[in-house]
Amino acid sequence: xxxxxxxxxxxxxxxxxxxxxxxxxxxxxxxxxxxxxxxxxxxxxxxxxxxxxxxxxxxxxxxxxxxxxxxxxxxxxxxxxxxxxxxxxxxxxxxxxxxxxxxxxxxxxxxxxxxxx
Amino acid sequence: xxxxxxxxxxxxxxxxxxxxxxxxxxxxxxxxxxxxxxxxxxxxxxxxxxxxxxxxxxxxxxxxxxxxxxxxxxxxxxxxxxxxxxxxxxxxxxxxxxxxxxxxxxxxxxxxxx
Numbered sequence: 001x002x003x004x005x006x007x008x009x010x011x012x013x014x015x016x017x018x019x020x021x022x023x024x025x026x027x028x029x030x031x032x033x034x035x036x037x038x039x040x041x042x043x044x045x046x047x048x049x050x051x052x053x054x055x056x057x058x059x060x061x062x063x064x065x066x067x068x069x070x071x072x073x074x075x076x077x078x079x080x081x082x083x084x085x086x087x088x089x090x091x092x093x094x095x096x097x098x099x100x101x102x103x104x105x106x107x108x109x110x111x112x113x114x115x116x117x
Numbered sequence: 118x119x120x121x122x123x124x125x126x127x128x129x130x131x132x133x134x135x136x137x138x139x140x141x142x143x144x145x146x147x148x149x150x151x152x153x154x155x156x157x158x159x160x161x162x163x164x165x166x167x168x169x170x171x172x173x174x175x176x177x178x179x180x181x182x183x184x185x186x187x188x189x190x191x192x193x194x195x196x197x198x199x200x201x202x203x204x205x206x207x208x209x210x211x212x213x214x215x216x217x218x219x220x221x222x223x224x225x226x227x228x229x230x231x
Contacts, residue, residue, distance in 0.1 A: 009158070042223065043121070043224075044206070044221040059218075093161075106219070108161040111160075
């Protein structure tokens with residue numbers, strides 16, 4: 001099946017720093033990738049839809065200036081958490097759709113646990 | 118926000134036991150129901166995508182059913198094995214919604230003891 005690679009798996013940073021998370025589709029081209037966030041004991045929640053070559057679409061309540069998404073190629077989307085604060089500490093995970101695998105099926109990265117001190 | 122509920126939250130069974138858990142969701146504007154298996158430190162793995170009322174799907178010892186009219190899906194595992202230990206997520210996709218806009222439940226964490 002399709003593989004999505006996400007790095008880093010874990011990051012600890014100081015308040016005020018920016019953190020970049022990468023999401024790569026290894027064996028397929030992903031025109032669209034999705035970024036989710038999960039707080040402890042909560043469900044995965046969609047943050048934004050990343051479209052190759054165009055601006056990301058953010059869900060209501062997600063600050064686009066805080067969570068910068070770049071989808072510069074068909075295999076790479078990045079999420080940058082700008083000026084991270086302790087409240088941004090969460091689990092972030094990406095997914096992508098392989099057009100050849102069917103319109104509904106999504107493939108996920110393994111996630112990034114962000115801890116902001 | 119349309120809530121997806123999963124029960125139980127966690128489940129402990131012995132190797133060889135068969136088990137099942139539930140995903141319930143609002144039935145209006147329904148398009149698809151996804152089941153994922155998620156092992157710690159790994160990527161969620163898609164098990165099933167179901168769209169039609171009455172759908173039944175099977176993958177090895179795991180099967181799922183779907184009732185879109187009453188808004189629930191069951192996941193069954195026959196003869197549980199330790200390697201089945203994982204969190205099982207269900208997610209609903211709305212008709213006409215973004216393909217990534219899955220509304221997830223909180224998951225059922227299954228532990229299978231040898």
